[in-house]
Amino acid sequence: MVQDSKRSRPNILVTGTPGTGKTTTSTALAESTQLRHINIGELVREKNLHDGWDDELECHVINEDLVCDELEDIMEQGGNIVDYHGCDFFPERWFDRVVVLQTENSVLYDRLTKRGYTGAKLTNNIECEIFQVLLEEAKESYPEDIVLALKSDTIEDITRNIAILTDWVRNWQPRS
Numbered sequence: 049m050v051q052d053s054k055r056s057r058p059n060i061l062v063t064g065t066p067g068t069g070k071t072t073t074s075t076a077l078a079e080s081t082q083l084r085h086i087n088i089g090e091l092v093r094e095k096n097l098h099d100g101w102d103d104e105l106e107c108h109v110i111n112e113d114l115v116c117d118e119l120e121d122i123m124e125q126g127g128n129i130v131d132y133h134g135c136d137f138f139p140e141r142w143f144d145r146v147v148v149l150q151t152e153n154s155v156l157y158d159r160l161t162k163r164g165y166t167g168a169k170l171t172n173n174i175e176c177e178i179f180q181v182l183l184e185e186a187k188e189s190y191p192e193d194i195v196l197a198l199k200s201d202t203i204e205d206i207t208r209n210i211a212i213l214t215d216w217v218r219n220w221q222p223r224s
């Protein structure tokens with residue numbers, strides 16, 4: 049089943065390499081649509097949905113099963129914007145739209161440096177963006193017609209992306 053007809057409002061996944069603007073975009077979109085913003089990184093920390101800390105990657109080892117169990121009921125209700133730099137472990141049926149944000153390398157490099165990323169963490173993320181890892185992951189995990197790649201280099205891009213996505217949410221109708 050591609051879409052769960054029980055929900056009256058859509059679920060959107062906002063994904064992309066760290067620094068591409070997922071949280072900024074999701075926050076603004078939640079405001080303009082009244083959908084609920086779920087930041088998976090924060091949820092994992094708050095509810096301890098992880099298996100400890102990865103010293104090499106400098107991040108929590110997310111427990112994907114715990115995250116999916118935690119979200120099942122709320123996703124079934126619909127009306128959620130899920131914000132995470134991964135997308136292959138969520139059930140396909142959860143999402144009506146999968147947005148992949150993309151940022152030009154030099155712009156992303158500056159954003160991640162400002163965030164304090166250095167060494168392997170910095171290069172891994174830049175390579176992730178160069179090789180379009182998240183776009184490929186999204187295309188492999190969801191029907192291609194619901195995957196939408198959007199450029200996120202400038203504030204104008206954010207404004208335009210929010211307008212596009214807000215329109216889409218307004219026009220969305222549950223499949224009967």
Ligand code: ADP
Pocket residue numbers: 064065066067068069070071072073159200201202203204205206
């Ligand atoms: P993510 O959640 O994908 O890691 P954030 O939304 O936290 O990314 O954005 C990272 C930083 O880059 C923030 O300081 C944000 O203001 C900035 N930023 C993100 N997207 C854009 C954009 N399209 N134009 C300008 N600045 C942006």
Ligand code: MN
Pocket residue numbers: 070071072131
């Ligand atoms: Mn974020």
